[in-house]
Amino acid sequence: MLLGPTHRVAVAGLALPSASAFATPLGEVALDMAAIASIAHLPQVVVSDAAHAMEHSLEVQLPFLQTVLERFTLVPLAVGRASAAEVAEVLEALWGGDETLLVISSDLSHYLPYAIARKTDNETARHIVALDARIDHQQACGATPVNGLLLAARRHGLQARLLDLRNSGDTAGDRSRVVGYGAFAFTPVNTDAH
Template sequence: MSQSSQSQQSQQSQQVRAPAVAGLFYPAEPARLRADVEAMLAAARRADDGGTAPAALIVPHAGYVYSGPTAALAWARAGARRGQVRRVVMLGPAHRVGVRALALPGCRAMDTPLGPVEVEVPAQIEELAAAGLVVTRPDVHAAEHSLEVQLPFLTAVLPGASVVPLAVGWVAPDRAAEAIRPFLGRPDTLVVVSSDLSHYLPLAEARRVDEATIERILALRADIDHEEACGATGVNALLLAAGERGLVPRLLGSATSADTIGSPDRVVGYAAVAFYEE
């Protein structure tokens, strides 16, 4: 690494990424945000059947008014690993800035209205960076919401856990799975893939498409496309890795934006899925 690259990386490592969608996708005011997150988690826990702790989750990432209750179903289940998990490896799609890799934000923490979450770059991810699969791209993360919206839930459910935030660009699912395999099933690590389902279809069609997508996820079929899930690459990567490890997926809940305040003419679909050791 050149001296200038080392200097740039050192400067980036001291930065804290500011929230980009606080006040848009979720409340910016800390007390209100905490109350909303805790209320959604409480409702999710009431619906929880007390299943075992998951090794991985698929969680939606829209505004909380739309997908928050569905996201809470997944994060509430992660609460069974509170005090055990010290890092969350998180993959979410890069919606705004293209990149032909998995992108790290190049910061030491990602801030939220509930406080900062430490960013960790484990040795396994450093190895993937040396191979060119992982890059440091603050611009990819600057306005990206797919990972950010998960952080208030993470701080509420797994306080003190660090995050390995990987924005997924144009890479093949089997390559993205290389960032999941080293951590899947580790007692100190939770893997989270952030993804919504179909986008902007009429309600009846959206439900039909989403039901078919969920059926394939539960069958560990890693053939989801980006019309069916905006985070398809991360979802497929997790399905590949989960199949190799023998994990069992379980649907925790699904919904659409029309279930809250969205129009039934153009809806977005959501699902919460947990993956368990047999």
């Protein structure tokens, strides 16, 4: 499952594409049509090619997944106007075993000065690690899918671990207006996942 916020096209709910595969320079990634069919009845799930056509939040993750995973199928959901509970309901319907990987794509803070961004992103990271689903869209553009994941993680007894937290000012970027990024892993409690 791959979820990210919509940035260019407003959509009510969680949008699936009508395509059967996504393509990158590394090859095609087939969509999991059985999983997609299993959530099609949910009222918050819609089909919108427009929501996917210019959206970067999902597609930017695909080359990384193609490099790390030998073979996989995809359920791409562009999240528009929806509640965290609606996102969590979709995640529950798709929740699988160890073979299921869930990726939420979201930036953290946007265009703040470096020091303020670090403080804001550290606070957001504390909320995520605590599974506190009260993140707002100033803290993360993908607050809705992130909060939906946090609700589902609580239900499934998962723990969140911060892997890394940085912003664009940590590279060669301008420190007067930075974008924050974080990486988190969600694993069963008392599991030392690497």
